[in-house]
Every structure is written in structure tokens, then in C-alpha cells.
Amino acid sequence: xxxxxxxxxxxxxxxxxxxxxxxxxxxxxxxxxxxxxxxxxxxxxxxxxxxxxxxxxxxxxxxxxxxxxxxxxxxxxxxxxxxxxxxxxxxxxxxxxxxxxxxxxxxxxxxxxxxxxxxxxxxxxxxxxxxxxxxxxxxxxxxxxxxxxxxxxxxxxxxxxxxxxxxxxxxxxxxxxxxxxxxxxxxxxxxxxxxxxxxxxxxxxxxxxxxxxxxxxxxxxxxxxxxxxxxxxxxxxxxxxxxxxxxxxxxxxxxxxxxxxxxxxxxxxxxxxxxxxxxxxxxxxxxxxxxxxxxxxxxxxxxx
Amino acid sequence: xxxxxxxxxxxxxxxxxxxxxxxxxxxxxxxxxxxxxxxxxxxxxxxxxxxxxxxxxxxxxxxxxxxxxxxxxxxxxxxxxxxxxxxxxxxxxxxxxxxxxxxxxxxxxxxxxxxxxxxxxxxxxxxxxxxxxxxxxxxxxxxxxxxxxxxxxxxxxxxxxxxxxxxxxxxxxxxxxxxxxxxxxxxxxxxxxxxxxxxxxxxxxx
Numbered sequence: 001x002x003x004x005x006x007x008x009x010x011x012x013x014x015x016x017x018x019x020x021x022x023x024x025x026x027x028x029x030x031x032x033x034x035x036x037x038x039x040x041x042x043x044x045x046x047x048x049x050x051x052x053x054x055x056x057x058x059x060x061x062x063x064x065x066x067x068x069x070x071x072x073x074x075x076x077x078x079x080x081x082x083x084x085x086x087x088x089x090x091x092x093x094x095x096x097x098x099x100x101x102x103x104x105x106x107x108x109x110x111x112x113x114x115x116x117x118x119x120x121x122x123x124x125x126x127x128x129x130x131x132x133x134x135x136x137x138x139x140x141x142x143x144x145x146x147x148x149x150x151x152x153x154x155x156x157x158x159x160x161x162x163x164x165x166x167x168x169x170x171x172x173x174x175x176x177x178x179x180x181x182x183x184x185x186x187x188x189x190x191x192x193x194x195x196x197x198x199x200x201x202x203x204x205x206x207x208x209x210x211x212x213x214x215x216x217x218x219x220x221x222x223x224x225x226x227x228x229x230x231x232x233x234x235x236x237x238x239x240x241x242x243x244x245x246x247x248x249x250x251x252x253x254x255x256x257x258x259x260x261x262x263x264x265x266x267x268x269x270x271x272x273x274x275x276x277x278x279x280x281x282x283x284x285x286x287x288x289x290x291x292x293x294x295x296x297x298x299x300x301x302x303x304x
Numbered sequence: 305x306x307x308x309x310x311x312x313x314x315x316x317x318x319x320x321x322x323x324x325x326x327x328x329x330x331x332x333x334x335x336x337x338x339x340x341x342x343x344x345x346x347x348x349x350x351x352x353x354x355x356x357x358x359x360x361x362x363x364x365x366x367x368x369x370x371x372x373x374x375x376x377x378x379x380x381x382x383x384x385x386x387x388x389x390x391x392x393x394x395x396x397x398x399x400x401x402x403x404x405x406x407x408x409x410x411x412x413x414x415x416x417x418x419x420x421x422x423x424x425x426x427x428x429x430x431x432x433x434x435x436x437x438x439x440x441x442x443x444x445x446x447x448x449x450x451x452x453x454x455x456x457x458x459x460x461x462x463x464x465x466x467x468x469x470x471x472x473x474x475x476x477x478x479x480x481x482x483x484x485x486x487x488x489x490x491x492x493x494x495x496x497x498x499x500x501x502x503x504x505x506x507x508x509x510x
Contacts (some may be wrong), residue, residue, distance in 0.1 A: 049509070053382065054379055055510075072387070073391065074385045077383065078385025090377055105384035135338055191475055
């Protein structure tokens with residue numbers, strides 16, 4: 001397995017003249033759990049589909065397990081597990097038949113593990129896929145993706161439609177896979193708490209551009225939210241670079257800044273604030289701040 | 305590959321049954337006509353039934369592509385340990401197997417009737433080979449037309465494409481006759497159509 005199972009170089013995708021992905025470049029190292037975040041329509045699913053060779057790129061290059069996505073060999077496909085958004089399964093098939101088909105087409109099939117998953121999820125073998133609930137379809141899709149013992153697992157919003165218990169089961173399973181040495185996971189999700197729990201690197205897509213690509217710790221370290229109280233009215237001429245958001249009300253100013261450093265601290269000190277306290281930010285807070293249209297450009301320039 | 309071919313056959317079993325039924329009816333009718341001494345009716349009947357088969361194969365090709373696109377079957381298959389080329393190859397092989405399964409009994413029946421009616425089989429051997437090859441290639445060409453028109457979200461396009469394609473190929477066989485000229489044209493048409501289908505299938509969004 002290559003050291004970087006996923007390589008994206010200057011990826012551009014247009015749909016009907018509309019730019020969906022605008023020059024994306026990123027690398028996912030081996031053993032990494034990469035959380036891809038972005039609002040609806042930001043291009044996450046398109047990027048994942050291009051990676052899997054389901055969608056041709058307009059420009060640029062994507063490599064999966066060292067092979068170009070559109071020319072992925074059967075061997076490479078067999079080492080990649082994929083859970084699609086909306087759980088793209090053959091609706092008219094019975095569960096048993098779908099499992100038979102996937103097993104027949106796989107290079108490796110872990111019967112024991114799959115059996116355990118089926119038991120855990122209580123999947124009904126005799127029902128048609130279209131008769132399953134959204135949650136059950138998600139579980140079936142996940143079980144099929146896990147059964148092949150994938151070296152690379154790509155999950156496109158896998159917990160969408162799952163209840164809290166099933167989501168927890170999924171996360172535990174994902175952690176199971178992670179613990180197997182050398183496994184790499186790329187996943188997109190709207191549930192940022194899940195990402196925060198398992199991802200060790202995050203990428204944030206805003207309007208087709210990657211505005212953030214760093215480890216979770218780096219992200220939390222670099223983006224700071226400060227509540228500053230001034231002796232009098234909050235100044236209007238506070239010029240600090242890379243301010244993502246600035247809100248003032250009377251003496252109070254709330255600042256969200258990228259790449260906080262002593263220099264910026266010194267500039268703030270010149271205004272002699274009464275107090276300056278850091279407001280703890282969850283990944284969700286950071287995500288909301290970063291996906292505002294005005295923030296995207298700042299973050300991209302500041303290379304967070 | 306066998307899993308993929310098996311899936312194609314099982315998913316389109318209705319066409320396998322229909323092709324078998326048309327073939328069976330043709331064989332039974334030809335045998336009865338021969339038994340009642342109206343051998344001359346055989347070729348006319350055979351030609352009529354073969355045209356029905358052409359239409360059926362065209363519909364089969366269109367149905368394979370249309371249902372694939374509508375149910376996003378290849379989108380799932382292409383994430384397993386297979387390539388798009390292999391998915392298409394399995395589809396075409398399944399189609400070819402259905403065509404042969406429907407046409408070979410007709411050939412065997414024709415040979416048997418000639419044998420049992422004391423006709424000089426050696427004399428007819430070349431003609432039979434040409435007729436069978438032309439029919440098989442025309443069937444395959446019709447099937448390819450179906451594959452070409454089937455990959456669309458619009459239901460009218462496959463229907464019109466199937467009708468137009470079958471008509472065109474039947475007219476081609478009528479104009480050229482059953483022989484080498486028709487065989488060459490049908491062969492070239494099938495290769496071109498398959499290349500076009502392959503190019504589209506391997507480069508489009510699934």
C-alpha cells in the first residue's frame with residue numbers, strides 16, 4: 001500500500017458550466033482518518049465520486065492507492081470500501097442476493113466479521129433492499145463495505161439516516177477498522193461531533209475550494225475566538241490580519257482569528273483591553289465560522 | 305466475470321424466456337409445416353420470426369442499459385473489484401449468449417428438416433451457414449443498437465431508437481440479401497457500435 005493512498009492534484013470539476021470543484025489539492029497519508037467537511041453542495045460527494053472513478057474530472061488528477069481514479073484496476077477497487085451518500089444499493093434485490101453479488105465480486109470477504117455485523121445490525125436477509133428503512137440500508141451498505149477488509153475506506157456521510165444507537169455502533173466499528181494497522185479512512189459527515197471523535201485530520205470545503213487542511217489539533221490551535229473587554233467603547237480601527245469574524249457591542253468585542261500569534265497579541269495589547277479571554281471552540285463552532293462566505297477567502301490566503 | 309454474466313442473465317430473465325419462447329414456437333411451427341409437407345412455408349415463417357427476435361434483442365440491449373442507469377447498478381458494481389470494461393464485457397457476453405441460445409435451435413431444426421426430407425444437405429450447407437451467420441450478426445447488431453440508445457433518462461429515446469434501429473437493420477438485410485456483403489456490413493456496424501458503447505460507458509458518470 002502506498003504511503004499516501006489518496007492524492008488529489010489541482011482537481012477541477014464543472015457541471016453544466018458551473019464550477020463545483022475549483023483547483024483542489026490534498027493528500028491523505030496512510031493510516032489517517034480524514035474528515036472532509038463542507039456545507040451541502042460544497043463538492044464533497046463530487047470529490048469522493050471522482051476519487052472512486054465514478055465521475056470524470058474536468059481537469060486535474062486523482063490517485064487512489066497509487067492508481068489514477070478513472071483507470072483503477074479491479075485489484076485496486078477490491079481494496080477500497082465505499083459507503084455512498086444515500087446508500088446506493090440495488091433496490092430491487094433481496095438482501096441475501098445483494099450480499100451474494102458483492103461477495104462474488106470481492107477479492108477478499110471476511111465471513112466472520114460480516115456475520116457479526118449482520119447480527120449486530122439485525123439485517124433481514126429475505127427482504128428487498130427497497131423495503132428496508134434508511135437506517136437499515138445504511139447499515140447494510142456499511143457492512144458490505146467493511147466485509148472486504150478494505151485498506152482504504154471511503155464513507156460519504158455514512159451516518160445519515162441512522163439513529164443515535166446505530167450511529168454509535170457505526171463509530172465503534174469505524175474505530176475497529178482504524179485499529180487494524182495501516183487502514184486509511186476518508187469520510188465526510190454533517191455530524192461534526194462524529195468527525196471530532198474519530199478524525200485526526202480535517203479538510204473543509206467551501207464553494208469548491210479547500211479552505212482548511214490540517215490536523216484537528218492544529219485547527220483548534222490556530223483558530224481562536226477571543227472575548228475582549230475594553231475600558232471604553234470597542235475600537236473600530238483594530239487592524240489585525242486574518243480576522244475571520246469581528247463582532248462589537250459596547251465595550252465588548254468578540255474576535256475569531258486565524259493563526260493567532262504573539263504579534264497579533266501585541267497589536268491587541270496596544271488598545272489596552274481590560275480583559276481578554278479565550279472562548280473554547282468546538283469543531284462545530286470552527287466549522288460555522290469557517291464556512292461563512294467572508295471567512296473562506298481569509299482562510300485560504302492564510303493557509304490554515 | 306461469471307458472477308457478472310449470471311447477474312445480467314438473472315436480471316433480464318424475461319428476455320431469456322421470451323427469446324426461448326419465440327425460438328420454440330418457430331421450431332415447432334417449422335416441424336409441423338415440414339410434417340404436413342408444406343416445406344416452402346418454413347423460410348417465410350422463419351424470416352418473420354427472426355424479425356421478431358431482432359426486435360427482442362434490440363429491446364434487450366436497451367433494457368440492460370436503461371435499467372442499469374435508472375437503478376444505478378454499475379455505480380455499485382464499479383465500486384467492487386471490477387472495472388467498467390469488465391461490467392460491459394459481461395453484459396455483451398450475456399447478450400450474445402441469449403442470441404445464440406435463441407438462434408442455434410433454429411439452425412438445428414433447419415438442418416434436421418433438410419435431413420429428414422431427403423434434401424441434399426451438402427447442397428444447402430453453404431447457404432445455411434450464410435443465412436445463420438447473417439441472422440446471428442443482424443441480431444447482434446440489433447442488440448448493439450439497443451445498447452447504444454439505452455443509456456438515457458428519457459424513455460422515448462430507447463423506444464424510438466429500438467424501432468428505428470431494427471427497421472434500418474432489417475432493411476439492410478433485405479437490400480443486401482443474406483450473404484457476404486450483408487455479413488461484412490453488419491460486422492463493421494457491430495464493431496463500431498460496440499466501440500462507441502464502450503467509450504461512452506467507460507467515460508461517463510455512473
